[in-house]
Amino acid sequence: MTTKTTLTPKAYNYQWKTADEIIANIHTTVKFPTFGIGTVADKTGVTNPDTYRKAHELWLKLKDAFNKEAATYEPEAYDSKLGSVGKVERREVLRSAWWDELSEYAEDEYYDITRIIEVLHDYEKLETGRILFGS
Numbered sequence: 001m002t003t004k005t006t007l008t009p010k011a012y013n014y015q016w017k018t019a020d021e022i023i024a025n026i027h028t029t030v031k032f033p034t035f036g037i038g039t040v041a042d043k044t045g046v047t048n049p050d051t052y053r054k055a056h057e058l059w060l061k062l063k064d065a066f067n068k069e070a071a072t073y074e075p076e077a078y079d080s081k082l083g084s085v086g087k088v089e090r091r092e093v094l095r096s097a098w099w100d101e102l103s104e105y106a107e108d109e110y111y112d113i114t115r116i117i118e119v120l121h122d123y124e125k126l127e128t129g130r131i132l133f134g135s
Contacts, residue, residue: 009037014124019056022120023049034122044115054105055116061102062117063126066093070128089129096135
């Protein structure tokens with residue numbers, strides 16, 4: 001009798017904090033909080049390290065802007081430059097809004113860069129609340 005062992009991938013807990021850590025792990029199978037089991041490369045279709053570096057740089061800008069926005073954010077005002085909706089402690093940001101506000105990259109890089117950020121950071125608990133991504 002043969003016993004089949006199924007290994008459960010390690011849960012991704014937003015532990016890759018630098019571009020180099022992300023690039024080193026693009027083919028590591030993990031369980032993402034909202035994207036299921038797979039690798040970053042599989043979930044995004046992107047393997048170019050330069051694109052991951054750009055995504056990480058833009059993520060740091062978005063994270064900073066998201067945390068700063070919390071101080072003056074009013075859910076009923078609908079005037080967030082990041083396209084935020086929801087309670088301050090659990091906001092969904094609109095991809096096209098935060099891209100237009102923060103990105104300096106070419107429009108043809110939009111999908112790859114935003115997809116990387118979403119896979120790596122959707123539902124992450126930041127300093128001022130949980131960030132979710134909307135289209």
